[in-house]
Each structure stands twice: as structure tokens, then as C-alpha cells.
Amino acid sequence: MLKQDLQLVDTAFKKYYFEHFDLISIPNRASEREFGYQKFNGGMNRHISIKSNEELRLMLITNIPSDVYCSNAYYSFPNLPMSEKDWKGADLIFDIDAKDLHLDCRQDHTCIKCISCNEVSALQSTCPSCKSVKIEIKSLTCKNCINGAKEEVSKLKKILDDDLGIKNEKIQVYFSGNEGFHVHVTDSPYQLLGSRERNELVDYIMFRGAIPETFGMKKSQPTKSSFVEIDAKGWGGRVSKHIFGSKLKRSKVITEIISNGYSVFQQRLDSLKETIGVKIDPNVTIDIHRIFRLPGSLNSKSGMSKVFCENIDKFNAFRDSCFIDDENTTVLANCPNQFTLKDKKFGPYKNEKVTIPKYAAIYLICKGLANTTLIQN
């Protein structure tokens, strides 16, 4: 980030941490967790132990981090190197990101920025200006993406509750501050699971690795009666419901499945992960030493906050997580897509000088689609 932009963003972030420290929710067992932070243009500082709210406030105000993280794990010695920390358990965490949903709308609000010549253009694999393949993909998430991610959150919560016995009061949902949601599960028996076991949970939630026998289709001499009923609990019932549609169609569909054979049914199951599986980022959930974005902190990819969603259906990401003030700010914006923040539409901007509220200016600067430094008077 260029110097002048850095100053603007730093000041805005500092103001946020002064005025909205109350939005930061420090997880339970805070003194057993590892904290970490990054600064704009800086590397990661981690293995930090924070014992009180005051210590955290001081860390935020003095360092003005671009991003703040806190471990899902609890350790005896959170500030020591990884091998000496003494791992005691870790919350189950899930990351649902709109980019993994591959929705059709995505190409309408994604552009590229060339790393070589800084040219911003519509989504394509090479820079139209200098033909470089070194490009950054910039997405300005839309409402449709957020709604898609919300759907995945409800699918996940249902499986956590119905199948895994994790009740709603143990599940906290946060908007990530950029393109998706973070789901935290605290105080559950699953917190002692290692990485391999979490990988199994991930496969379960994403519907990966299912075999036909599980749903009643045997390899040899399959019979109709062994197929799972539509009202069965767990994946058995969900898959049956999806494949049969209704109880009335069950018999006819099973006849078809049996006549098509085992491997066709296996392929069908493999493809179901795209529709009925929950699209979580597997790497996040299997990581038992992850430092995960701290609830209430700002996301440097957007300038928006990671906020708690009390009612996800009513949650408006582009309004409820935008806390930077609306002071007029002039930037040189180069953004081919339109975006909405605090119910106001912005863009598209074609390398032009615009005066917009600070929250929108910061959003564009964080996305790398605007700057204050190169403005020519």
C-alpha cells in the first residue's frame, strides 16, 4: 500500500478501535489463546499472549493492525514457539466463503488487477494491456453471494445440530468482514479432536466419500427394501429426499437406480457433494493451530468488520459490518464494477477522481482499486 493511502487507512482503523472496541468479542479462555496481528505492508506477528481487555486495547491502538487473529486452540503457554505451547484443545471452526460457491453472478463483480502494470480490467486470464499472466483477482461481493453463503451457514448449522448434536447455543456465526461467514463452535466434546479426526468431520459435512451401500444400494443383488427411507435421520434421509423427491416416487426411482447399476449410483453420489454438501473451506476446519480472525476486528481486504450475526436472515453485510465514518474523501478510483455499502450504490469508476464517503474510499483502497497518492491536481 502506498504511503499516503496507508496513512488514511491507518487513521480510520485507529479511530475504529478507539470508538468500537465494544464490538470486539474476546473468546472464552482468552489467556490460553495465541493472538497474532499483521500490519499493512508488514509480516505476521504471532505467538502473542493477551490476558485482559486492556492489554488487547493497548495492542490494537499502539500497533494499528490491518488484521487481528486469535487461535481456535487453547494452550498452556500460548506465547511460546509452536512445539512448546502444549496444545489443550481447539474450538471447531468453519469458514464459508462466497468465492467457493462459484455462483454465476461472480463474473459480474470480479475484475483483475495486473501485478506488473497495475491495469484494472474485466475478468480474464491475462492482462489486456501488457499480456502478463501475473494478475490479482478482485471481487466486490454482491448480495446474491452473501445470500448463497447464508444458505450454506444454515445447512451447516442443521447438520451440526441434527447429526452432530451441537446445540445452537454453542454455535456462533460471524460475517467474516469480506466475502463469507465464520462459524465458531465453543465448549463441545469435539474440541479435543485432532486434525485427522476433523478431516473426517469435514468429509461428513461436505458429503465427501459416500458409498452406495450406505444408502441401501448393494454391489451384488441389490434389493428395493434395503434403500434408506425418506424420513430417516442424517445423510441417509437427506440423500433419499434429494434423490426420490417424494415417498410416492421412491419405488420408481429405486428401480431406475438398480437398473443403472452400482457405479452409476456411485457417480451420482460423488456429484451430490456439489449440491447437498456444505461448502466449507476444509483447510480451516482441519487446522488445530490456526489463528483465526478475531470477532469484532477489521478485515483489511475490505475495511469492514467481522461481526456477530444474531439473526443471519436479517443480517445485511454491506450495512451491518460497515463502521468507518462517512467523511468525504477524494480518491483516484479504478473500479469497473458497481458496489453497494450502507444502502448507497457506488461505481463503476474508470480511473477517475471521485469524492465519496470514507467507508467507500477505504473499501476501494483495501481492494486495491483506488488510491489517494496518485491524484494529480
Add this chain to the structure above:
Amino acid sequence: MKNLGQDEMAKYPFMADAGQYLKDQGFTLEQLGSDPDLQLIRDKAIHRIKSAADGIPYESAIKDNKAATKYGEANEAALAIEVFSFLLAVVLLKLNGNNLLIRKFSLAEARRAEEYLKKDLKEMSDEDKVEEAKKMIFSLSSITVTENKEKKDEFFIPVYDYLMHAVHFHEKEWKLINRHVEDGKVFLTSEKLVRLVRSELSNFISKKIQSAKSPSMVTEFIKPLEILTSLAKKYYIPTMVSSEYPPCIKHAIDVMEKGENLPHSGRFLLGTYLLGVGKSIEQIAPLFKNAPDYNEKITMYQLNHLKGSSGSNTEYKCPSCERVKSKDLCFATSDCDGIINPLQFRKKKILNA
């Protein structure tokens, strides 16, 4: 599992306190080794070890949960022979010290105990038997088993416990997705439930042998021990190291050589694999030169990090085949059959060598 009855003791002899049992029965170890009247026990002990080494289920004298009178003894005596022959087998294995035989014996004895556990669990009408089996499973694995009152031969255990045990299985049917899961519980038949704790059973027996006090040698043990030594030789399998890379590594090297982008997980696989087969960082680093985002400093730092020579000093291991598969980096061929980690590709077993 204190105060096991003679019946339980014969079924699960590894639960017995060997010294106490012999004392209670009025025997010494030396007697077991030398008393001519106890030849039957010595034969049976050798038979137990031999069957285990051959992978043939040991034919027990206990049938239908009761001691048979196959050998003409009274029930009580037949049960005692079961326990004695087990204890003697343990002594012989301890004296012989061959790990392969101990492993095979532990597994065979575990499988034998499994049969009894299954039978006990299936006898749902006999609550005591079911309770006993549930207690046995708990004491071995800390898994709390509950019967599903609504379905015959069905039990449930917490998902947490299931995962902790099932991750060691490679067959797809053991994946959580292929189980009936509901409200934090996994539902299993007695067969599957008992299979789930096989390794606990086997480890328990093997630990029991490893931690047994080294018995003093008596001349009568020499002959049985010679039999064990020749058995151990029979099962020694030499391995050959192949210089060929497994397909996943070949693919990763290909991608790198072409200058295409290999994802982080692919680079991790390549780095940890090559370090795992003993290559030096200086030998590995040039492979990454064609990467579109190559940076010599970062590459060296990352390789040093994988090796554990920087950062947290943790040495990163090559990921398992399952993990590689989950990252879409697996290009398995039939040469990969039977391996669970790319590093095993080089150590192919030469049968009949």
C-alpha cells in the same frame, strides 16, 4: 474389570493379573515350563503362537460361551488351561523378544476376544453379558456404549469416540459419512462396534507382553523357543528400495518443470516427500525455480521451515495418500496399491525373496 469370573478369564485371559492368577491356582511359572503333567498347556501355548503367526484363528476350547469338554477335563479345568496356555505363550514371546511374533499374537488374540465380545453383545436377553461386554469395551477404549432399544443388535457411541478410532481405518465404509449419525451418536452393529476396538485390544495385549517381567529361563523353554525363532525367520520380509518417484510426486515435478502453478499443498507434498527420502534443501530448491512466483529467499525459508531447521523446529512429514487425494494431487496407479503414504512407494515388498 476386577474379579473376573473363570468364564470371563478364559475368554479374556489378557485381563488377568498373571502372577496373581498362578498364585491363586497354586502354580509357579517354573512348573508350567517343566511339570510333565502340564505338557498339554505347553503344546497349547505353542499352538496359540503358531496359529497367530500363520493368521489362522486359534481354535479355543470355549464354545458357545461355555467351556467344552473337548479334552476330557472338567469345565473348570478346561477354562484354566485356556488361561494358562495364554500366560505361557506370553512368557515364551517375552523370552523370544521378536516384535513381529508379538504383534501377530496380539492381533490373533484380539480377534479371538472379539468373537466373544460380539457374542456377548448379541445376547441382548442376557443383560449381564451385555453389561460385561460394554464394560470390557469401556475399560479398553473409554468408549461408552449404549444399546439402541428400538433395534435388534444395534448400539450407539458418541461421534467423538467413533472418530478417534475410525480414522485409523482405510476402508471407505468406516468413514463417518457412511455411518448412521444422529444427534451426536454413531449407530453400529455389535460386529462393527467390536471391530472398532480391535486395535485397542491388540495394543492392550501387546503392551501387556512388552511390560511383562522378563521370566527366568528354564531348560524346558529351550525347545519351544527354538520353534518360535524358526517361525520368526519364516515371516521376515526383506524390502527393496526403488529410486522411482510415486505418481503424485512425478506429477508435482512435471507441473513445476513446466512452470505451471502448483498449489501450496502440492509444494508442501513435494518438499516434504523429497526431504523424507533424504534429499538436501540445496538439491530440492532448484525444482521450484520455474514456478511463476519463484522467489529464492522464500523458497529456501520454506524448505528450511519444512525441515524444521527454522521457526518452531517442527519437522513436517509427508502427507498421507488420503490427504493427497483430498487435495486432488493423487494420480494413483496400480503400483500404489497397499500404500497409505507416498513415502512407502519406494519400499516395495518383494514377496518370496
